[in-house]
Amino acid sequence: MNKFGGEWTKQKLNVLEDYLNFYMTALKNRKFKKIYIDCFAGSGEIEFSDSSKINGSTIMALNLENKFDEYHFIEKNKKNFQQLKKIVDCYPELNIHIYNEDCNVALPKIISKINWQFSRGVLFIDPYATQLDFNTLEKISCTKAFDVWYLFPFHAINRMLKKDKNISGDWKNVLNRCLGDDSWEEKLYFENTQLNIFDCTEFEKVSPRDVQQFIYKKMKEIFPYVSENYLVLKNSRNSPLFLLLLLISNDNPKTWALVKRVERYILKDKSMV
Numbered sequence: 548m549n550k551f552g553g554e555w556t557k558q559k560l561n562v563l564e565d566y567l568n569f570y571m572t573a574l575k576n577r578k579f580k581k582i583y584i585d586c587f588a589g590s591g592e593i594e595f596s597d598s599s600k601i602n603g604s605t606i607m608a609l610n611l612e613n614k615f616d617e618y619h620f621i622e623k624n625k626k627n628f629q630q631l632k633k634i635v636d637c638y639p640e641l642n643i644h645i646y647n648e649d650c651n652v653a654l655p656k657i658i659s660k661i662n663w664q665f666s667r668g669v670l671f672i673d674p675y676a677t678q679l680d681f682n683t684l685e686k687i688s689c690t691k692a693f694d695v696w697y698l699f700p701f702h703a704i705n706r707m708l709k710k711d712k713n714i715s716g717d718w719k720n721v722l723n724r725c726l727g728d729d730s731w732e733e734k735l736y737f738e739n740t741q742l743n744i745f746d747c748t749e750f751e752k753v754s755p756r757d758v759q760q761f762i763y764k765k766m767k768e769i770f771p772y773v774s775e776n777y778l779v780l781k782n783s784r785n786s787p788l789f790l791l792l793l794l795i796s797n798d799n800p801k802t803w804a805l806v807k808r809v810e811r812y813i814l815k816d817k818s819m820v
């Protein structure tokens with residue numbers, strides 16, 4: 548069983564559940580095939596440090612009152628995958644596909660087989676850290692048919708963006724892979740002229756809030772609509788761990804207007820930036 552998380556784990560699942568309920572009600576009478584994809588599916592259940600357990604995103608999605616036409620669950624870890632498979636076997640009436648693969652490999656294959664003219668879907672991206680490649684997000688956006696909830700690993704990324712810009716080649720590669728390119732080098736640092744006494748360039752990093760804005764803008768480069776009211780999920784010491792971003796690939800502004808209303812309702816009373 549997956550052991551991780553805190554209050555923010557419950558918060559992200561509550562947001563996802565509210566959105567899935569809205570989505571299935573809104574599309575109830577539409578003829579589209581409705582598809583749910585969970586990219587970092589987990590084992591089905593989540594166990595906290597005090598040994599209490601809750602259903603994870605997959606079981607929550609399977610138990611919704613209005614069912615999706617297809618479910619796709621991707622889980623790389625073999626043990627988690629096997630536990631998830633046992634749970635999935637308890638839902639023989641539902642059309643569920645599970646994959647024991649890296650989601651950056653499995654997801655492009657799944658979406659290439661779906662006819663997006665007649666299908667719509669919600670995709671949940673819930674990594675522990677920096678596992679999702681930016682180019683996987685680009686492929687999702689190209690469908691124009693997915694609403695995506697991405698738990699963006701803010702803490703992991705911000706930690707790699709070292710204050711003095713002295714970042715190892717390995718970390719630079721991770722940052723480029725998660726953020727799409729190396730524009731962060733120019734946008735997230737500025738030269739400190741006061742420190743520049745020995746004629747060598749010293750860099751300073753922008754504020755955490757500016758790092759968040761940069762991430763928001765990167766998402767806006769590929770998704771036509773990105774929620775401005777993203778949630779900042781924090782640990783018990785009030786330090787930001789993840790940004791819960793809503794990314795809409797549909798390019799119809801009428802859809803965005805509806806999503807904006809719903810997002811305001813769903814995120815109401817939840818802690819914001």
Ligand SMILES: C[S@@+](CC[C@H](N)C(=O)[O-])C[C@H]1O[C@@H](n2cnc3c(N)ncnc32)[C@H](O)[C@@H]1O
Pocket residue numbers: 549551586587588589590591592593602603604605621622623624627648649650651673674675678
């Ligand atoms: C935070 S947990 C997901 C929890 C799940 N959404 C839930 O609510 O129960 C992240 C999961 O992603 C899996 N994972 C890590 N890297 C992966 C990858 N590249 N592709 C697919 N799954 C991966 C981990 O084994 C872990 O089970």
